[in-house]
Amino acid sequence: MTDAVTTHHPPSSFIRRYIFSTDHKIIGIQYLMLALVAVLIGIVLSLYMRLRLAWPTETWPLLSKLFPEGMANGTMTPEFYLSLMTMHGTIMVFFVLTTAPMGGFGNYFLPIQIGARDMAFPVLNMLSFWVTLASFLVMLAALVVEGGAPISGWTAYAPLSAIGEVAGPGLGMGQNLWIISIALFCLASLLSALNFITTTINLRTKGMSLSRLPLTVWAWFTTAVLALLAFPVLLAGGILLLLDRIGGTSFFVPAGMVVSDKIIPHKGGSPLLWQHLFWFFGHPEVYIAILPGMGLTSQLLSTFARKPVFGYRAMCLAIFAIGLLGFLVWGHHMFISGMSPYSSIAFSLLTLSIGVPSAIKTFNWLATLWGGKIRFTTPMLFAIGFVSLFVSGGLSGLVLGQPALDLYFHDTYFVVAHFHLIMGVAAIFGIFAGVYYWFPKMFGRMMSEGLGKIHFWLTFIGVYAIFVPMHIMGIVGHPRRYAESIGYDFLKPIMPIHEFITYAAIFTAAVQLLFLFNIVWSLAKGQKASVNPWEATTLEWTVPSPPPHDNFGHTDPLVYHGPYEYSVPGAEKDFIMQTEAPART
Ligand code: HEM
Numbered sequence: 001m002t003d004a005v006t007t008h009h010p011p012s013s014f015i016r017r018y019i020f021s022t023d024h025k026i027i028g029i030q031y032l033m034l035a036l037v038a039v040l041i042g043i044v045l046s047l048y049m050r051l052r053l054a055w056p057t058e059t060w061p062l063l064s065k066l067f068p069e070g071m072a073n074g075t076m077t078p079e080f081y082l083s084l085m086t087m088h089g090t091i092m093v094f095f096v097l098t099t100a101p102m103g104g105f106g107n108y109f110l111p112i113q114i115g116a117r118d119m120a121f122p123v124l125n126m127l128s129f130w131v132t133l134a135s136f137l138v139m140l141a142a143l144v145v146e147g148g149a150p151i152s153g154w155t156a157y158a159p160l161s162a163i164g165e166v167a168g169p170g171l172g173m174g175q176n177l178w179i180i181s182i183a184l185f186c187l188a189s190l191l192s193a194l195n196f197i198t199t200t201i202n203l204r205t206k207g208m209s210l211s212r213l214p215l216t217v218w219a220w221f222t223t224a225v226l227a228l229l230a231f232p233v234l235l236a237g238g239i240l241l242l243l244d245r246i247g248g249t250s251f252f253v254p255a256g257m258v259v260s261d262k263i264i265p266h267k268g269g270s271p272l273l274w275q276h277l278f279w280f281f282g283h284p285e286v287y288i289a290i291l292p293g294m295g296l297t298s299q300l301l302s303t304f305a306r307k308p309v310f311g312y313r314a315m316c317l318a319i320f321a322i323g324l325l326g327f328l329v330w331g332h333h334m335f336i337s338g339m340s341p342y343s344s345i346a347f348s349l350l351t352l353s354i355g356v357p358s359a360i361k362t363f364n365w366l367a368t369l370w371g372g373k374i375r376f377t378t379p380m381l382f383a384i385g386f387v388s389l390f391v392s393g394g395l396s397g398l399v400l401g402q403p404a405l406d407l408y409f410h411d412t413y414f415v416v417a418h419f420h421l422i423m424g425v426a427a428i429f430g431i432f433a434g435v436y437y438w439f440p441k442m443f444g445r446m447m448s449e450g451l452g453k454i455h456f457w458l459t460f461i462g463v464y465a466i467f468v469p470m471h472i473m474g475i476v477g478h479p480r481r482y483a484e485s486i487g488y489d490f491l492k493p494i495m496p497i498h499e500f501i502t503y504a505a506i507f508t509a510a511v512q513l514l515f516l517f518n519i520v521w522s523l524a525k526g527q528k529a530s531v532n533p534w535e536a537t538t539l540e541w542t543v544p545s546p547p548p549h550d551n552f553g554h555t556d557p558l559v560y561h562g563p564y565e566y567s568v569p570g571a572e573k574d575f576i577m578q579t580e581a582p583a584r585t
């Protein structure tokens, strides 16, 4: 099936080889580097917000140098807090959680794991990366233009986002740039999704039948289908929003609005239409962020427990079911928007039913571990951490999925706790697991296991210390998206929790320096990696570390086995590579 792809030699010039490269491996690393820059910016923004929340009246002359406008006299204005919040959320969701697991690891490893030499459309692949980078730069520009970044949140709710400057700081040029950036991102993700889907369907090597695909590949494939169906809706919504702002249309702006003593000359639009369009994309997006982590977790639990994945077929079906149901539940973000209680019931039932495939995955992960000869390597620890976070975050999802409870919890810190645990941190743990697991393959050197384990434990404790107390704040009724809570008597008793969370956040952020150090140190000094240091079975572990330009040289690999043949009774070793030819009898 790989006949269509001709062997290509690596280009000789530096620019074609490492900058404008069409090699899926270089593009994967480019995406990972983009995500790394993005996550560092995202973390810095969140620390600024945390300081404001814990010590609202304190002045920070040194820190204000970075944002002289938003922190004019050393204290952040509430509006600037909202700008930072918008940028933090947007950068994290799009440029970290979407970019690293899919653009990064997906690009690098999907072709190798199916035995292909590259993606189906290498030039398109390169284009996807460069459009993503352009999108990122446009987003960052929003921070520095006059008026600053938008204050409308990563969800850009209309009419706030639709009527321009009059609605508040950042809602002029900043909001335009936000929309343009997101539109570019949608375009890039769309092209990339086409590439992933075609590659998986067409470029599998001989013997790589669908039932022999690693679960990572199934996860990337399903994620790509989700992206293909979800991003166009956001793209269309974004274009309509831009038209409302600069084209005089009224898709999302109702008639007769008065804002800042000005009559808004729009008529007849529906702000709820934006919410529907946004969440029709937004809920699948949360699965776009986490499905690749699920695939990798299955792979790692099996590899390091030296056991086959429990229920391979059920795991695939659960991924598909989650993907499908993910498109039918967007209304749970809108329970209190005034929609009919009958639709609330439907959305609620569908939402809770996602618990079924989620539980199947969780039980199968536990069953994979059960009775295994577990090797507690750093990637394994992060995979186990992923399961822990997925369960802790998922449980609060079941609470929020009940309209009656969501009436109270909506827009409180309970929601912030829920989506950070399940979407933010679980997906980040998936990314960490991927880095520790695949670093030897990508760069030819092992990362330090000792440092990695310290990094894991401190991060694990840190993130729970940050996000568990937020549930309590939500139960008390603390609203989210507020720069400060000192004006409200009922929130005074929980100020110490704010301070505790900020300390935990600074601690957790500092711990990440260990990770950065580990990467830099290992690139230079790490122990040389063998072809298959983890004794794993999938195809990337049959090629040199790092793999050559066309992955497999002149001969296409032949696949004889499923992806998780560990501890097969009667076998010589405790793992059988997918390419191992069966012994002749
Ligand atoms: C059993 C599974 C899940 C259920 C039942 C569930 C339910 C919910 C509900 C009802 C809300 C809306 C709360 C509100 O705004 O008042 C919500 C918010 C959210 N969920 Fe989940 N969820 C689940 C899994 C996930 C997963 C796997 C992710 C990410 C990978 C995720 C990410 C989010 C995000 C980002 C938000 C907040 C969006 C915002 O308003 O800014 N959820 N979830």
Ligand SMILES: [Cu+2]
Pocket: 282, 283, 286, 329, 330, 332, 333
């Ligand atoms: Cu949702």
